[in-house]
Amino acid sequence: MPAHDDVKTRKAAFLMAFGETARARRTALGLTQRQLDARMGYRGKFSGGVERGTRNLTLDNLYLLAAALETDPYDLLKGTQQPPPA
Template sequence: MQQCRSTGGVKRNHPDDLRETFARNLRLLRAEKGMSQETLAFESGVNRTYVSDVERGIRNISLDNISRLAKALDVPAWTLLKGDLSP
């Protein structure tokens, strides 16, 4: 039986949901580019704490912000959602 996790009052049952995939890919690509969270936030026009929350999987990100972050990382937006992005 899967363990139910709760984040911000929203229960998530899937062990590797899209939000976690996005968070993992964002951290990986940001690190590969040698960018700090602060630099990524500045380049994408979002707040640094927002980037931190997204990377920890506790923020439900909008399509507009996915686009902004992808542009700042110079990758297609779908790359951040790809399930098998290798380190």
């Protein structure tokens, strides 16, 4: 495993990249964050944190988010690959 700080930085970059992919998918569907949250059964304040890369969601919610975005978790993680650590 790479050095601790490197993993921390790469993990934050992973969450940011995931957020950007989720945002792109949401806007492609023409949904607002509030509409997406409602699809997942949330009354707001869910997808905002995901898209900012600040919400550390669980696999359960990753699955629900993907379903609400009419896709699957594998597809949502497509934009998150990183070059292997040095």
